[in-house]
C-alpha cells in the first residue's frame with residue numbers, strides 16, 4: 001500500500017533504511033535510454049543546460065512511463081533557477097499559499113522580507129509552501145479555471161519544452177506551474193495529478209536544493225510503491241501510465257553534494273549569496289503541466 005511505504009519513509013524514530021531507495025546512477029532497476037530528438041544546444045545556453053548528448057536519461061523497469069533525466073544543469077544554471085524560484089516566482093501576480101494568511105503587506109515580497117537576518121524572516125521562511133503560475137491550481141477543488149490564468153515565464157516554458165521534446169513530445173506547452181517549497185521537515189502527501197484536460201501530455205518535475213525521497217506507486221492506492229532519490233537538478237517526467245500514478249514526498253534529506261556550488265567560477269552576486277543561504281535548508285520542486293489539449297486555446301473549447 002502506498003500509505004504504508006509513505007509512513008515508513010516519513011518516520012523519524014526509527015529513521016528509515018534508505019538501502020532500497022533508487023539512485024538512478026547506481027541502480028539495476030533502471031535502464032538508460034537515448035534522446036529521441038536532436039536539438040541544437042546553441043539556442044538555449046541561457047537556460048543553464050549542459051550539452052544534450054551528454055545527458056543521462058533513464059526509464060524504470062517497474063514503473064511504466066516514468067523517465068528520469070539526471071541533473072542536466074550546469075552549476076550556474078542551477079544558481080539561475082534557484083534564484084528565480086526564491087526571488088521572482090513568490091511574488092505578485094503569482095499566487096502563494098501565504099496570500100490567505102495576510103503575512104505580507106502589499107508593498108512587501110517574501111524574498112525581501114526573508115533575506116533579512118531577523119526574527120520575522122525566520123518565522124516567514126518556512127511558511128511558504130507553494131507558488132502557482134499560468135493556470136493557477138485550485139487546491140480545494142483541484143480544478144483549473146479560465147478566470148485564474150496568469151503567465152508562465154518564457155524561459156520556464158522553454159526549458160520544459162526542451163525536456164518534453166528530447167523525449168519525443170513535440171507539442172508540449174507549459175500552461176500551469178507549481179513551485180513547491182520544502183523545508184527539512186516538510187512532506188507532500190500521496191496524490192494523483194488528474195486535473196489537467198490533457199493527461200496524455202507529460203508532467204515535468206524539476207528539483208533543486210536539498211534531496212527528496214520521492215515515492216511513486218501505481219494508479220491505485222493499494223499498489224506497491226518505489227522510492228527514488230531526487231537530487232538538485234534532477235528532472236522527472238511522468239508520461240504514459242505513470243502520469244496517473246500515486247506519488248508524494250515522505251522525506252527531505254540534507255544533500256550529500258551541493259552541486260550548485262561545484263564550479264569555481266562562482267558568480268558571487270548579492271542575490272546569489274542570499275539564495276544560497278536559503279537553499280541550504282530548502283528543497284524546491286518546479287512542477288510544470290500542460291492543461292489543454294493540442295489546438296485548444298481555453299478551457300471552454302472542446
Ligand SMILES: O=C(O)CCC(=O)C(=O)O
Nearest residue numbers: 178180193214249285287
Ligand atoms: O516535489 C515533488 O517532487 C513532487 C511535487 C508534486 O507531486 C506536485 O506538485 O504535484
Ligand SMILES: [Fe+2]
Nearest residue numbers: 191192193247
Ligand atoms: Fe504531483
